[in-house]
Amino acid sequence: MKTVIKYELIKIFNSRLASVVLLIAFVISVGVSGFNAIQYKTGEKGYYKINDMNGNQFPDVFVSAENIDTLVSQLNEFESREEIYETDAGIVNTYVGITFKGKYDIDKSALLRAVSNGEITNAEYHKALSDYQSAPCIKKEYLADYFELYYPVSCYSSISNNIESTLQWLIEDDLGNLYETSKLAKVIREEQALNKGVVFTYDYGWSLGEEMLSYLVPLYLIVVVFGLCNMFSGEYSLGTDSLVKSTFRGRKKFVLMKYSTAIIYCFICSVAIIVICYLPSLVLLGFSGYNVGTVYTNIEMLLLKFVSLLIGGISISTVVMFFSSLFNKLIYVLFASVITAVIPYILLYIPNLDFTSQIILHLLPFNLSFDSYWLFDNYISIDIIEIFCFIPAVVFNVISSVTVYFMTVKSFSKHRIMN
Amino acid sequence: MELKISNITKKYGDKIAVDNVNVTLENGVCALLGANGSGKTTLMRMIAGVLGNTKGSISLDGRNIEILDSAYRNVLGYLPQNFGCYKDFKVKDFLLYMCALKGLDGKFAKKRCEEMLLKVGLENVSNKKIGALSGGMKQRLGIAQALLNDPTILILDEPTAGLDPKERIRFRNLICELSKDRIIIYATHIVSDISYIADRVLLMKAGRIVADGSTEELLNIVKGKVWSVDIMRNELESYQNKYSVGAISDSKIKDVNVRIVSDVKPDEKAIEALPDLDDVYLYYFGEVAEVENSN
Ligand SMILES: Nc1ncnc2c1ncn2[C@@H]1O[C@H](COP(=O)(O)OP(=O)(O)OP(=O)(O)O)[C@@H](O)[C@H]1O
Ligand SMILES: [Mg+2]
Numbered sequence: 001m002k003t004v005i006k007y008e009l010i011k012i013f014n015s016r017l018a019s020v021v022l023l024i025a026f027v028i029s030v031g032v033s034g035f036n037a038i039q040y041k042t043g044e045k046g047y048y049k050i051n052d053m054n055g056n057q058f059p060d061v062f063v064s065a066e067n068i069d070t071l072v073s074q075l076n077e078f079e080s081r082e083e084i085y086e087t088d089a090g091i092v093n094t095y096v097g098i099t100f101k102g103k104y105d106i107d108k109s110a111l112l113r114a115v116s117n118g119e120i121t122n123a124e125y126h127k128a129l130s131d132y133q134s135a136p137c138i139k140k141e142y143l144a145d146y147f148e149l150y151y152p153v154s155c156y157s158s159i160s161n162n163i164e165s166t167l168q169w170l171i172e173d174d175l176g177n178l179y180e181t182s183k184l185a186k187v188i189r190e191e192q193a194l195n196k197g198v199v200f201t202y203d204y205g206w207s208l209g210e211e212m213l214s215y216l217v218p219l220y221l222i223v224v225v226f227g228l229c230n231m232f233s234g235e236y237s238l239g240t241d242s243l244v245k246s247t248f249r250g251r252k253k254f255v256l257m258k259y260s261t262a263i264i265y266c267f268i269c270s271v272a273i274i275v276i277c278y279l280p281s282l283v284l285l286g287f288s289g290y291n292v293g294t295v296y297t298n299i300e301m302l303l304l305k306f307v308s309l310l311i312g313g314i315s316i317s318t319v320v321m322f323f324s325s326l327f328n329k330l331i332y333v334l335f336a337s338v339i340t341a342v343i344p345y346i347l348l349y350i351p352n353l354d355f356t357s358q359i360i361l362h363l364l365p366f367n368l369s370f371d372s373y374w375l376f377d378n379y380i381s382i383d384i385i386e387i388f389c390f391i392p393a394v395v396f397n398v399i400s401s402v403t404v405y406f407m408t409v410k411s412f413s414k415h416r417i418m419n
Numbered sequence: 420m421e422l423k424i425s426n427i428t429k430k431y432g433d434k435i436a437v438d439n440v441n442v443t444l445e446n447g448v449c450a451l452l453g454a455n456g457s458g459k460t461t462l463m464r465m466i467a468g469v470l471g472n473t474k475g476s477i478s479l480d481g482r483n484i485e486i487l488d489s490a491y492r493n494v495l496g497y498l499p500q501n502f503g504c505y506k507d508f509k510v511k512d513f514l515l516y517m518c519a520l521k522g523l524d525g526k527f528a529k530k531r532c533e534e535m536l537l538k539v540g541l542e543n544v545s546n547k548k549i550g551a552l553s554g555g556m557k558q559r560l561g562i563a564q565a566l567l568n569d570p571t572i573l574i575l576d577e578p579t580a581g582l583d584p585k586e587r588i589r590f591r592n593l594i595c596e597l598s599k600d601r602i603i604i605y606a607t608h609i610v611s612d613i614s615y616i617a618d619r620v621l622l623m624k625a626g627r628i629v630a631d632g633s634t635e636e637l638l639n640i641v642k643g644k645v646w647s648v649d650i651m652r653n654e655l656e657s658y659q660n661k662y663s664v665g666a667i668s669d670s671k672i673k674d675v676n677v678r679i680v681s682d683v684k685p686d687e688k689a690i691e692a693l694p695d696l697d698d699v700y701l702y703y704f705g706e707v708a709e710v711e712n713s714n
Contacts, residue, residue: 003519003528007512014507239503245469246497247520248568250489254520417469417499 001257004249008261012227015234017330021226025219029276033212037280040208061152064197068156075149084142160194163187205285206298209278213305220273221341224313225320227265229333231258232325232412242417255325255409259401262321266313274306308393312367315397316341318404325412363396420480420571421445422466422602427475429461429626436461438626439475448598450613451606452696453623454704459606460500460576462623466604467497467574479572493522496570500577500606502561506550510541510560513549514567521568535563538593540586554581562590571601578605579612591616610696620696622703629703637699645680645698646689649673658685663705665697680705 012018063071078084166187170180235241244254316337323336344364347353353361361367422444429437437458451459464470466477468484468491477484484491504513511532518528536542539559544552552560558581565573579587594603594616607613613620620637622630630637645665650658652674658664662685665678678692679685680701 001519003515003524007508007516007519010508010512011505014505238505239499239501240505242464242467242469242499243497243503243517243564244520246467246492246495247517248489248493248522249520250492414471417464 001260004257005261005264008258009265011234012230012261012265015227015230018227018230022223025223026272026276029216029219029273030280032216033277034280036212037208037284040281041284061148062197062199063152063156063194065195066197068153071149071153071156075153078146078149084139084146156194159190163191163194205282206278206301208281208285210301210305212277212281213274216273216277217309220269220309220313221316223269223273224266224316225334225337225341227269228262228317228320229324229330229337231262231321232408232415233328233330233333234324236328236415236418239418241412241415245413245417251413252409255405255412258321259318259405259408262317263314266310266317270306270309270313273309274302278302311393311397315364315400318401318408322404322408322411325408325415328418359392363393420602422572423478423481424462424466425476425478427462427465427477428473429458429465429470430473435626437465437472440626440628442621442628442631444602444604444619446598446600446602447618448594448603448605448613448616449619449621450617451604451621451623452608452610452613452700453606454608457623458626459623461626463497463574463576463604463606464499466572467495467499468492469497469499493568494571496565496568496573498561498565498575498578500580502558504549504557504560504564506548508549509546510536510549510552511545513560514564517564518567523568531567531569535566538566539563540589555583555586558582559586559590562593566597573597573601573603575603575605577607579607579609587612608700610700614696620699622699624703630699634696637696638694641680641694641698641702643691644682644702645678645692645694646685647676647678647692648686648689649676650686651675661685663701665701 013022061071166183170184170187173180232241235244245251247254249257319340320333320337323333323340327333327336344361344367348358348361348367424440424442424444427437427440428435440462451462453459461470465472468477479487479491479494505516508516514532514535515528518524518531523531533542533545536545539562541556541559541563544556549557549560558578562575562578565575579590582590591612594605597603598616598618605613605617614634617634619631619633621628622637630640632640648658649670649672655664655667655675655677658677658679663680665680667678668676670676678698679689680698
């Protein structure tokens, strides 16, 4: 069994198509991920330069319902001090795009209203905006101190505002269906977490890795599809199927070993894509920081991403291999796989889908790999340590994989031998 | 050991490739001889269990091979026609992979691979990629692969295709050596390959077994029907239209000497010749060629 799987993996990596796609995917993902992390590091992207922290490690800040008022008043006091603001326009101009609340922060929506009411001209509007860009910002030496107050306060308030508005909506729209029940469960958990207190900290390394991953999931799926599309059709075109069928292990075991190989292949690819996405960000922007969300830590988030990738990849690969056992021609396999993968993804964009259809769509292979949406926002929001949230995905996938396995055995057995 | 093939039929759509074949095979070499498209490969695939039949059953020592399943495949060695393999694999790796599929593992598998490579004379290329082998070497690798699990039922579909004369002899000796206590089924249209080694010859024509017996028994069928005639070159065509013409050679008396298989004496001056398996083949397939040509 082990030997067969080893050689099956070698077959995948020997395939010219798969290795070309793997190579391209590797170069693209490493390039994008590395380049992105470097841009953040040098400050071409993102809200501030790491250097601007004067090399200071941003301290972890504990926020809870008890100390939030103190933090808010400290922040107000800090912001009212004149000496913390940078007045040298030359320096300030390099801070374009900064989102810290500066002293001369402007209300853009008020400006827009003013334009539409004819109170100011368009030119005046743009001048106001450009003034804003060169408005004084926090001086470098105060940046770390300011951040330490500003960040937890703004995060806390955005989360608690969100909780409030959700609760409001739940009360008004009292349907009591599964969707609302789960939403309520999430809100209650978040509220509990906020009351108990959470630690906010600088976490660029993690959040950037996560962001990178969300961009590169399609690449992962492409690698899975192209790596596995040849699984059976390759045997057909080489004429090795008759040889294999006549051996002791037989068809069922052979298909089983192919499936095991696919699972290992998906595992390798998931690990690879996660390393590629997270490593450059973590190395360049730092490992420190966890627990930025209220519900899960960075490590938990990473694990969740990994499991989603793995389960999504496996469920796609069963489909790909089934098509591979049906067709001799690779192009048909690819076409059929892409169609089955992409259709549920497109269906998600149908407006006013009911919750049950949404869940079902999210459980389908391609969508499953894009984890968080259904796992957390729309469905269940509990610690991933509580394994429950994986149960529907796992159960669904086990059932569908076993079904597809038997279909594959059947189509492999029935496939016409050509040599 | 007894491999019983009862009423086996295979249809591809409307086309009957194997038509109600009944044979019982015992230890020894059984050659399956027949023209292109006569159904040899189809029959062998069914015996190897890689192709389902339309009708009939195959049993080993009274037990259906479908029920025996992996136990049957465990004693089976199969070399398909146009043997396909993984071009990017090294010779050694391919054999190890086949070993694993045959349920052999570890040191024993390694030992078996080395022995088989030695047996087919590929020990020097064991680290070469299969894609870099010559056609004959690949065919020998196919033979080695079939023998890995020391099968008691060996199914060889045109195993000597592409082998040079020296390798052909080596292979013939190998088959002789192996044939003692196993069933070897050997399909070919190269008569000379089997004339010395086959214990039994099955002649297949249009999906049916038309003759079945030892070499001697088959030779007896054509005894007194093989003729040697000296003719002029311009007569050749009319002879070819009328009779199954075998070997044509130079003649000392007239232009050419032809060998004819015919129930009746083709010519006054024709002399009876000593039959060989080629004549048997011609006896059964001579007309087929003509029918096919006229189509
Ligand atoms: N997969 C298939 N689909 C349809 N017809 C087939 C298929 N395989 C074989 N046949 C037909 O069945 C008949 C028997 O073919 P088979 O390959 O068994 O002949 P064979 O005796 O092995 O010939 P050869 O000496 O050329 O190898 C042929 O007429 C062939 O056209
Ligand atoms: Mg054949």
